[in-house]
Amino acid sequence: MTATSWPESKPTACLVLADGTVIEGEGLGATGKSSGEVCFNTAMTGYQEILTDPSYAGQIITFTFPHIGNVGTNDEDVETVNMARNSGVAGCVLRAPITAPSNWRAAKNLDAWLKARGIPGIADVDTRALTNRIREHGMANAVIVHDPAGNFDYEALKAEAAAMPAMDGQDLVPGVTSAQRYDWHETSWKPSQGYGHREDGECHVVVVDYGIKRNILRLLTEEGCKVTVLPATATAEDILSLNPDGVFLSNGPGDPAATGSYAVPAIRSVIDSGTPTFGICLGHQMMGLALGGKTAKMHQGHHGANHPVKDKTTGKVEIVSMNHGFAIDRDSLPPEVEETHVSLFDGSNAGLRLKDKPVFSVQYHPEASPGPQDSHYLFQRFMNLIRENLKARTDKTPA
Numbered sequence: 001m002t003a004t005s006w007p008e009s010k011p012t013a014c015l016v017l018a019d020g021t022v023i024e025g026e027g028l029g030a031t032g033k034s035s036g037e038v039c040f041n042t043a044m045t046g047y048q049e050i051l052t053d054p055s056y057a058g059q060i061i062t063f064t065f066p067h068i069g070n071v072g073t074n075d076e077d078v079e080t081v082n083m084a085r086n087s088g089v090a091g092c093v094l095r096a097p098i099t100a101p102s103n104w105r106a107a108k109n110l111d112a113w114l115k116a117r118g119i120p121g122i123a124d125v126d127t128r129a130l131t132n133r134i135r136e137h138g139m140a141n142a143v144i145v146h147d148p149a150g151n152f153d154y155e156a157l158k159a160e161a162a163a164m165p166a167m168d169g170q171d172l173v174p175g176v177t178s179a180q181r182y183d184w185h186e187t188s189w190k191p192s193q194g195y196g197h198r199e200d201g202e203c204h205v206v207v208v209d210y211g212i213k214r215n216i217l218r219l220l221t222e223e224g225c226k227v228t229v230l231p232a233t234a235t236a237e238d239i240l241s242l243n244p245d246g247v248f249l250s251n252g253p254g255d256p257a258a259t260g261s262y263a264v265p266a267i268r269s270v271i272d273s274g275t276p277t278f279g280i281c282l283g284h285q286m287m288g289l290a291l292g293g294k295t296a297k298m299h300q301g302h303h304g305a306n307h308p309v310k311d312k313t314t315g316k317v318e319i320v321s322m323n324h325g326f327a328i329d330r331d332s333l334p335p336e337v338e339e340t341h342v343s344l345f346d347g348s349n350a351g352l353r354l355k356d357k358p359v360f361s362v363q364y365h366p367e368a369s370p371g372p373q374d375s376h377y378l379f380q381r382f383m384n385l386i387r388e389n390l391k392a393r394t395d396k397t398p399a
């Protein structure tokens with residue numbers, strides 16, 4: 001796609017915020033209208049993985065990094081399990097128009113890729129000003145329209161944006177979870193080999209899919225787990241009847257408290273069963289709810305690949321990938337829960353564990369994709385819990 005010389009030309013896209021702010025720019029990706037909560041992501045790499053992360057369902061992503069599209073897209077850096085399915089991302093906002101890709105892995109221009117997945121976008125936006133606005137006033141609901149003819153009814157769009165429901169209270173998991181149970185066999189990507197494959201494992205882990213990313217499944221398999229994935233509506237009985245050695249609770253979109261009506265009772269019973277359990281992001285938040293804690297909407301949220309987090313159990317600082325708009329209120333957690341990780345940006349809770357059970361979770365994304373790999377150790381921590389638990393079970397079995 002060649003860049004048009006906006007602002008001399010007529011705008012072909014607009015972003016209309018709930019407070020009536022109108023931002024005009026150059027349309028890209030799919031044509032048409034979409035709506036969502038506008039957040040900003042500060043990652044400098046990995047836009048394709050971000051745009052395919054189902055945790056972003058119902059959100060319009062503003063990229064603060066200006067060079068989006070420069071390495072094109074490919075068929076490998078997709079995080080949705082169903083590769084062809086849009087993750088639910090409602091749109092994207094870019095500083096600069098998309099230029100021709102320059103990368104040996106590029107298979108398709110980002111503009112064409114967005115079009116094929118039905119995601120509209122807008123470029124030539126002052127993303128720094130928009131980010132400052134979100135930092136001051138919080139994440140706003142907005143309508144995004146891409147119309148090559150540039151016909152926008154701003155009054156109608158303002159009314160539509162103002163009438164949108166808030167992200168609080170929305171259960172968006174049904175739109176992204178898998179419809180049925182499946183097994184997972186893909187392992188991590190290695191240079192000149194691509195993704196690997198594993199048939200069997202040292203232990204069996206049941207994953208509950210609230211909108212899982214492929215790289216979580218790959219890292220579990222890579223560590224030696226045989227992985228079975230269940231839909232989000234799986235009951236504790238569905239999960240425990242598979243006799244898992246470990247249970248994993250995935251990331252996902254929307255408000256954890258709204259999703260909690262069906263997921264939290266299941267998680268509570270899994271915890272009570274004593275099965276080693278690990279949760280990430282939405283899984284972490286719902287783990288907190290199952291343990292009696294509370295979650296709350298954040299002002300601007302955390303979305304990026306450069307967030308410092310401290311592991312309080314080791315004193316080490318890791319640089320992590322983050323993507324959340326809700327957080328656990330640490331003061332609401334009961335005494336049997338220990339806070340294990342904390343965000344060094346704003347001091348919010350970033351991890352927990354149960355003192356008397358093999359159960360832990362983190363608010364961030366240790367699988368990265370995109371982002372630094374500092375936190376991969378958490379997958380080994382999970383494996384160690386599983387191994388210790390299996391050993392304790394064998395030791396107790398009479399000879």
Ligand SMILES: NC(=O)CC[C@H](N)C(=O)O
Pocket residue numbers: 055250251252253254255256280281282283323324325326327
């Ligand atoms: N990445 C996630 O799992 C996000 C969790 C939740 N939807 C939030 O925004 O806080």
